[in-house]
Amino acid sequence: MAAPPITVDERSVPTETSRSPVIAFDNVSIAFEGRTVLDGISFQLNKGETKAIFGVAGSGKSTILKLALGLMKPDAGRIQVLGEDVTQMREEELFDLRRKIGMVFQESALFDSLTVRENVAFRLLEEGDVTEEEVEKPVRESLSFVELEKTVDMFPSELSGGMRRRVAIARAIITHPEILLYDSPTGGLDPVTSTTIVQLIVKQRDVYKTSSLLVTHRLQDAFTMAASYFDRKTNQMQPLPPGMRGEVPMGFLILRDGKIIFDGDVHELAACRDEYIREYIS
Amino acid sequence: MELISPTEIAKEKIEAVQDFSVLAGRSVANLFRYPRYFADMMQQADLIGVGSLPIVVLTGLSIGAELALNSANTLQRFGSLSLIGQLVSVGMVRELGPIITGLMVAGRNSSGMASELGSMVVTEQIDAMRALGTDPLKKLVTPRVVSTVFMLFFLTIISDLLGLFGGSLISTFLFRVDWRQYWNSAYQILMFQDVIMGLLKPVLFGFIIATVGCYYGVSARGGTQGVGRATTQAVVASSVLILLVDLLTTKFLMAIFSYR
Numbered sequence: 001m002a003a004p005p006i007t008v009d010e011r012s013v014p015t016e017t018s019r020s021p022v023i024a025f026d027n028v029s030i031a032f033e034g035r036t037v038l039d040g041i042s043f044q045l046n047k048g049e050t051k052a053i054f055g056v057a058g059s060g061k062s063t064i065l066k067l068a069l070g071l072m073k074p075d076a077g078r079i080q081v082l083g084e085d086v087t088q089m090r091e092e093e094l095f096d097l098r099r100k101i102g103m104v105f106q107e108s109a110l111f112d113s114l115t116v117r118e119n120v121a122f123r124l125l126e127e128g129d130v131t132e133e134e135v136e137k138p139v140r141e142s143l144s145f146v147e148l149e150k151t152v153d154m155f156p157s158e159l160s161g162g163m164r165r166r167v168a169i170a171r172a173i174i175t176h177p178e179i180l181l182y183d184s185p186t187g188g189l190d191p192v193t194s195t196t197i198v199q200l201i202v203k204q205r206d207v208y209k210t211s212s213l214l215v216t217h218r219l220q221d222a223f224t225m226a227a228s229y230f231d232r233k234t235n236q237m238q239p240l241p242p243g244m245r246g247e248v249p250m251g252f253l254i255l256r257d258g259k260i261i262f263d264g265d266v267h268e269l270a271a272c273r274d275e276y277i278r279e280y281i282s
Numbered sequence: 283m284e285l286i287s288p289t290e291i292a293k294e295k296i297e298a299v300q301d302f303s304v305l306a307g308r309s310v311a312n313l314f315r316y317p318r319y320f321a322d323m324m325q326q327a328d329l330i331g332v333g334s335l336p337i338v339v340l341t342g343l344s345i346g347a348e349l350a351l352n353s354a355n356t357l358q359r360f361g362s363l364s365l366i367g368q369l370v371s372v373g374m375v376r377e378l379g380p381i382i383t384g385l386m387v388a389g390r391n392s393s394g395m396a397s398e399l400g401s402m403v404v405t406e407q408i409d410a411m412r413a414l415g416t417d418p419l420k421k422l423v424t425p426r427v428v429s430t431v432f433m434l435f436f437l438t439i440i441s442d443l444l445g446l447f448g449g450s451l452i453s454t455f456l457f458r459v460d461w462r463q464y465w466n467s468a469y470q471i472l473m474f475q476d477v478i479m480g481l482l483k484p485v486l487f488g489f490i491i492a493t494v495g496c497y498y499g500v501s502a503r504g505g506t507q508g509v510g511r512a513t514t515q516a517v518v519a520s521s522v523l524i525l526l527v528d529l530l531t532t533k534f535l536m537a538i539f540s541y542r
């Protein structure tokens with residue numbers, strides 16, 4: 001893997017990171033065709049934190065990410081992202097804000113008429129008068145982060161599901177956004193590929209200190225993230241030493257019937273007595 | 283099946299018309315805003331223009347020949363076969379060239395746009411584009427509208443000329459009309475009004491084809507089935523609109539130019 005351009009400590013220290021929220025949902029509700037999907041939910045994502053969102057299929061996890069990006073508007077409530085109220089913004093104003101946010105869609109959503117290079121470079125090519133040569137370096141860097149440099153001239157249809165997911169990650173991180181939103185990045189992948197993607201997310205969290213929301217069905221992935229840190233020396237994800245368990249900025253959020261029934265860290269989750277949650281995490 | 287009240291249906295239809303108008307309006311307004319996507323316009327122009335050329339050549343030729351064949355019989359009865367050039371010329375330039383080319387391109391490209399954009403919607407590529415800070419209306423719709431208007435204009439001229447050519451083949455080889463006389467009368471009958479009418483129509487039709495195709499594309503819902511539905515609806519809606527607008531412009535321009 002390529003070394004990231006910024007130097008940071010070996011392990012992030014969560015307690016000291018500033019507690020200002022980068023995303024704040026305040027009493028947000030949304031319904032589709034008369035069916036309430038989110039029913040007055042409130043939560044915050046702190047700077048540098050990665051928060052995993054759980055819930056059964058159709059519980060509104062993807063909807064939360066789309067609301068945060070301003071791709072859809074809530075019926076009620078306020079959503080603050082990087083200090084701006086996305087519920088009040090017009091589409092044109094949102095384009096500027098979205099430049100600071102990277103999103104990995106559930107089905108990757110790569111542009112299938114463009115090559116991997118053009119997909120990954122999309123943001124850079126759209127943002128200004130840059131030539132193909134100028135974007136080559138960041139594209140290579142971004143692709144080497146996900147270990148897919150060889151695919152640069154291929155089309156998305158020639159890649160496997162796991163590779164597409166990684167290209168989508170490369171596309172999202174090319175501008176080093178302040179916030180990353182991952183929608184089921186390990187869904188439907190084999191265990192080996194999933195582990196690679198979990199590593200990438202941990203690397204983003206610990207090396208680049210990116211704040212992120214992570215939708216997943218696999219609780220196991222999120223537990224792994226809470227129990228690991230990214231070691232820059234070995235360039236590998238390492239398990240935290242026993243005394244340090246959960247000492248990484250990793251949060252958990254569980255949705256049920258349009259409400260948030262749990263919002264806390266791994267210790268609180270382990271200590272939780274709620275029956276549904278116990279069932280869920282067992 | 284669930285019963286829906288008529289007011290609900292009416293509301294839906296009005297909303298659809300509203301959404302369509304917004305899309306059509308914005309696609310034009312975007313022309314005056316940066317960034318402008320010239321590369322995308324060129325690519326679309328190639329796709330629409332060059333791609334439609336064979337079918338436009340074919341239909342233009344056969345419609346012209348058809349027109350000549352049909353009118354020759356009638357004209358012969360009145361002993362005025364020499365008027366055939368004029369008849370084909372006026373018919374092609376004012377009416378048949380624009381409408382046939384419009385309908386052909388509608389069938390080919392309106393559906394193409396609807397299915398392409400529709401697939402992008404259901405695979406979340408449109409959302410991804412918005413998430414990456416790019417306006418899909420600017421990047422996808424405006425280039426298609428501009429290219430279709432531009433290309434349909436020239437395709438219609440080609441169709442008109444080939445129609446005349448098809449007519450001339452029939453007239454000279456089947457009815458022994460003098461080749462030179464045919465082209466002379468075809469050229470001389472055309473007045474400024476006819477040409478204006480014949481060239482205004484493709485502009486309007488091109489706009490209809492692209493905006494309707496894109497509208498059904500971006501409002502596609504419900505997976506691949508929804509894309510299929512959007513595709514068919516786009517062809518039907520754009521063809522009907524073209525026929526309707528054709529009738530209205532013909533009537534309107536005839537009134538303005540106070541036709542003989």
Ligand SMILES: Nc1ncnc2c1ncn2[C@@H]1O[C@H](COP(=O)(O)OP(=O)(O)O)[C@@H](O)[C@H]1O
Pocket residue numbers: 032033037055056057058059060061062063064
């Ligand atoms: N654009 C939309 N139009 C209609 N219904 C939607 C839309 N987006 C989401 N829904 C509905 O909202 C519910 C939650 O969807 P989603 O957020 O995708 O769930 P998940 O937790 O599986 O990601 C689902 O029942 C879905 O059908």
Ligand SMILES: [Mg+2]
Pocket residue numbers: 061062063106183
């Ligand atoms: Mg989802």
